[in-house]
Amino acid sequence: MSRSAERVLVTDHVFGDLEAERAALAAIGARLEEAPATDPESLAAAAAGAAAMLVCFAQVPERVVDAAADGGCRIIARYGIGVDNVAVEAATRRGVQVTNVPDYCLDEVADHAMALLLASARGVVVAANGVREGGWTVPQEGIHRLEGRRLALIGVGRIGRRVANRARAFGYEVVAYDPYQEGGAASVEEAVAEADAVSLHAPLTDDTRHIIGEATLSAMKRRPVLVNTSRGGLVDLEAVTRALDDGRLGAVALDVTEPEPLPAGHPLRTHPRAIVTPHMSFYSAEAQAELQRRAVEEVVRALTGEPPRCPVNRLDGVPA
Ligand SMILES: NC(=O)c1ccc[n+]([C@@H]2O[C@H](COP(=O)([O-])OP(=O)(O)OC[C@H]3O[C@@H](n4cnc5c(N)ncnc54)[C@H](O)[C@@H]3O)[C@@H](O)[C@H]2O)c1
Numbered sequence: 166m167s168r169s170a171e172r173v174l175v176t177d178h179v180f181g182d183l184e185a186e187r188a189a190l191a192a193i194g195a196r197l198e199e200a201p202a203t204d205p206e207s208l209a210a211a212a213a214g215a216a217a218m219l220v221c222f223a224q225v226p227e228r229v230v231d232a233a234a235d236g237g238c239r240i241i242a243r244y245g246i247g248v249d250n251v252a253v254e255a256a257t258r259r260g261v262q263v264t265n266v267p268d269y270c271l272d273e274v275a276d277h278a279m280a281l282l283l284a285s286a287r288g289v290v291v292a293a294n295g296v297r298e299g300g301w302t303v304p305q306e307g308i309h310r311l312e313g314r315r316l317a318l319i320g321v322g323r324i325g326r327r328v329a330n331r332a333r334a335f336g337y338e339v340v341a342y343d344p345y346q347e348g349g350a351a352s353v354e355e356a357v358a359e360a361d362a363v364s365l366h367a368p369l370t371d372d373t374r375h376i377i378g379e380a381t382l383s384a385m386k387r388r389p390v391l392v393n394t395s396r397g398g399l400v401d402l403e404a405v406t407r408a409l410d411d412g413r414l415g416a417v418a419l420d421v422t423e424p425e426p427l428p429a430g431h432p433l434r435t436h437p438r439a440i441v442t443p444h445m446s447f448y449s450a451e452a453q454a455e456l457q458r459r460a461v462e463e464v465v466r467a468l469t470g471e472p473p474r475c476p477v478n479r480l481d482g483v484p485a
Pocket residue numbers: 246247248267270271274319320321322323324325342343344345346366367368369372373394395396420421444445446447448
């Protein structure tokens with residue numbers, strides 16, 4: 166059953182357009198509205214009275230969830246995999262369904278992590294920039310054969326496992342730290358100690374915030390390349406910048422930073438041993454189309470009384 170003219174709030178997005186969402190919502194008599202701003206006050210005002218919310222990177226704290234729930238919001242659908250920007254516990258308390266799209270860009274992120282790892286290990290960006298500037302210089306240090314080098318993965322879920330398979334094909338020995346999976350290292354420090362490269366694939370939680378900080382950086386003995394395609398909050402960026410400068414890290418390659426965008430003038434934007442991409446690992450034309458379609462389909466299901474495909478929280482008191 167559809168309820169006519171229900172309003173669906175899109176807090177923010179990074180897509181070319183929202184035509185897929187508009188069409189899917191129009192088919193059930195709902196209409197899409199874009200939030201004018203993403204600060205909590207504006208979002209709380211915009212969320213009041215919305216039947217559903219679609220959220221990309223905007224922060225949706227408890228205050229916004231409460232405003233949405235007070236106005237009868239039934240679902241907060243995240244455009245993406247991680248739900249660290251949504252106050253999920255508050256949503257559960259208020260009976261608001263949270264969904265994500267856990268299955269849309271797994272190969273893209275794994276490919277991007279490998280692209281960053283290989284570009285760093287092979288010195289591609291510095292060399293190509295040199296050619297652009299008119300030079301033609303073969304590097305004389307810092308590049309080693311990949312075969313037999315060790316890659317430490319922090320988090321080996323859907324994406325981490327794909328990175329492991331890709332890295333093994335390049336000759337890496339893969340070690341892992343993931344407290345929720347069988348086997349692997351007993352601690353992050355143990356995993357990274359003898360690693361030549363470290364790639365992060367854990368969600369951002371209270372346990373993983375700054376999992377790469379002074380302690381872990383000081384445990385790294387082999388000047389590894391640090392790759393982050395997961396969430397900026399996993400990394401203490403100041404500590405990483407220091408470690409890059411004092412030689413504990415050989416290179417960093419980040420698709421995600423905290424904050425995003427990385428501020429203009431931040432030293433990592435121009436550091437010769439850093440590569441930073443603009444939170445784009447998820448992106449391919451195919452993945453983005455799947456993401457937009459699967460996220461709005463959750464909203465359509467919620468507004469027409471169907472159960473969600475990918476619930477993040479359970480509303481019957483049992484954790485998902
Ligand atoms: N840059 C991008 O565009 C982009 C796109 C998609 C996903 N991501 C990020 O990638 C992350 C991983 O995605 P996924 O699909 O592999 O998720 P997943 O849930 O399949 O895997 C995450 C893994 O991390 C592990 N983990 C949890 N806590 C940990 C801890 N304290 N230490 C080490 N490991 C821990 C889990 O046990 C799990 O195996 C997402 O949470 C998301 O933040 C980024």
